[in-house]
Amino acid sequence: MTPARGRGEIDMAQIRRDGGGRPEAGAPAHEILLYGWLGTTAADEPHRPQDSNDAIVVRTEDTGPDIARAFRIGTLEVATVTGGRVDIEPLPAAHQWRGVVLGYLVSGRLTVEQGGHVVELGAGDFAFYTGAQRYRITAPGPHEYLVVRIPTAAIALRHSMFADIVATDLSETPSAGVLRAILAELASPRMRPTVAATAHLGDAVVAAAHAVIADARPAGSAQAMSLFTSLVIWLEGHLGETDLSADRVAEAHFLSVRHVRRVFSAHGTTVSALIRQRRLERIRDDLVDPRHARTPVHTIAERWGMPDAAVFSRAFSRQYGTSPRKYRALYLLQGQAGADWAPPTPVVVSAEDAVEEVA
Structure with a gap:
């Protein structure tokens, strides 16, 4: 792209x-x-x-x-x-x-x-x-x-x-x-x-x-981040479960939901956003894995906790700039003629047009 x-x-x-x-x-x-x-x-x-x-x-x-x-x-x-x-x-x-x-x-x-x-x-x-x-x-x-x-x-x-x-x-x-x-x-x-x-x-x-x-970062920062890291590792082991949420994380670690949300917020994200990101990463990996070449896209998405095809497709496109089917197709075409990218010729804007656009 x-x-x-x-x-x-x-x-x-x-x-x-x-x-x-x-x-x-x-x-x-x-x-x-x-x-x-x-x-x-x-x-x-x-x-x-x-x-x-x-x-x-x-x-x-x-x-x-x-x-x-x-x-x-x-x-x-x-x-x-x-x-x-x-x-x-x-x-x-x-x-x-x-x-x-x-x-x-x-x-x-x-x-x-x-x-x-x-x-x-x-x-x-x-x-x-x-x-x-x-x-x-x-x-x-x-x-x-x-x-x-x-x-x-x-x-x-x-x-x-x-x-x-x-x-x-x-x-x-x-x-x-x-x-x-x-x-x-x-x-x-x-x-x-x-x-x-x-x-x-x-x-x-x-x-x-x-x-x-x-x-x-200053000494001790790693310790402050350790809870977040352990929560993320736990989430990655449960990505296939459709009911994954902040409540589930809190229950599994004997924490309050509010505290869990505060930990994720301190790291610039939310539980749901991180779950979505990690699920999309796992789906992306499976889409280009030769072992799953004949597995339907929706089956792979369901396996990683995203059963709603429309929601999954929109999320994948936002994350990777193209649909999951096109992403897989590009992988299959790589190395063939016309499959490599090349930067386009820059578009030059005239001075007069640029001033008008900024105004």
């Missing part, structure tokens, strides 16, 4: 009236609006920059950044961006995207600022930041940068639980090497994830990100 993109040069005076800041003295003066470059399909392509959740203002001295590759791995959105000297901030008038952004610098130098923190990245370094709070990214010259957007449902942590590590140096955390290796592979132009592997790669990125976040 490849996103459509829109790009245009605009008069930033209009945006600044909506709350944006003026560029600092000495910053590149040529300004470009880039939007629709992440998380968009032809069906939901934003017609206006403020309708997108990835609109950014790029101040640069050249033609602006180039989206070399863009693809999805499971629920994650990935793009490789190349450019020169840039000064980037989110478009003030656009929708906020509230997940976690993981940036990995392939080459060059780059600085990430957010929440009073500033981190300078060299080749091979990475940093977290979030779309729920304004950020700034600057590069003094040519660079290549991998952007991975992780939705809140996947990271399962409130912003307050990692606010102290956004835009910070995490290179010395014990788990940093694992995450760095995965990101380096994703950034490789040779990397063409198959349909069968994409969701698992997404899981690997999220797991490694969680490990780094856990390493970076």
